[in-house]
Amino acid sequence: MRKKIFKVFLLGLFSFCTSCFEIIEEVSFNKDGSGHVTLTMNLSQSKTKLNSMMLLDSVNNYKVPSKTEIKNKIAQVIQKVKQIEGISNVQNSSNFNEYIFVVSCDFTNVEALNMVISNFSSKKEAAIIKQQKHFSFDTSKNTFTRNYHYDLSKAFEKTNMEDRKVFETATMTTIYRFESPIVSSKNPTAKISGSKKAIMLKVNAQDVIKNKNSIKNQIKLLK
Template identity: 85%
Template sequence: MHKKGFKVFFLGLFILCTSCFEIIEEVSFNKDGSGHVTLTMNLSRSKTKLNSIMLLDSVNNHKVPSKTEIKNKIAEVIQKVKRVKGISNVENSSNFDEYIFTVSCDFTNVEALNTVISNFSAKKDAAIIKQHQHFSFNKTQNTFTRNYHYDLAREFKKTNMEDRKVLENATMTTIYRFESPIVSSKNPIAKISGSKKAIMLRVSAQDVIKNKSSIKNQIKLQK
């Protein structure tokens, strides 16, 4: 959850101009390691401000892109995702009335899923994702792991005060669904559903920066 990644996620300028946004990461995971992922950028709470921004030429020395330019950037990223080995059924939607942008696809294994995630990050960060793997699945132990290797606090200190406002009210929500019941979760603030087959975690960017919370988790599934 970081600004460089957001910029590649089509909407960098919008994010630089609003601190009210949410990233939602949903993964439905099958026993064989395949699954479906949906990534959503929701800026609807700032739609009034964004509508005003779209009428300007630039904001804070950043050029305001047209809807056509944004759509073209989205199309570029979607084409990259479609070329990833092990990825199929790629879909995307762009709602410029509510400013909600979504990408979804099926994956055959977590390696393909990690590659998809890397396409929404800056080049340096994409290499880190591929090296360390944001997602992993141990079939022997039946554990699904969500890692996070980006030092948001360090990068936050490098930014100016204006750019720091970007993360004032930003949040990230992760929702993972499984075929098998969840036995345990290592993240204490993650909430397991009544069916034991889904788990949700919602964190604020500020809490991640202050090391009060993390999106990291290891989820053990019933064999």
């Protein structure tokens, strides 16, 4: 009982710590549509808060998973990704000191890549992802398209104020690399590199949720 009081006391002390995180999606494409993808979830900026949260059983009515549970969940996802046709060289790392989680793999085509993304979602979502084609590569027009179907603003309305704060400072970054130079991109926030072969798009979760911005983009490459 006293231990519990102390834990609550501790969490109270840290509840003013900022919580934010970044998600980074890096994809390098070869000419034939194959390539390499790295997905990074970086919660390092919130580590003080996460460390104190890990001491508790639940926060805001959400169960706090243990380190073992998180590891098991990651292992499950990795196992599934390994079984996808067209996926090879699957690697992952979990850094519980800084709370950085990375998954990377090679893919033979964008369909395989879509399957990887769908593995992080529920079954129902996964079906929609397949249908919606989050990644597509039109070789005849030399166009790469990043899409997504989530209506975040609707999902966001359902969450309560306490949970919303978590997303206020979160960011999402996408970086795509190609062998041919980029001619144009439809998302005005995206920046093309000096070499013209890479493009980066960094958006705040807040803007995505409010439909002010998105990670959707259409990139045209030189033939």
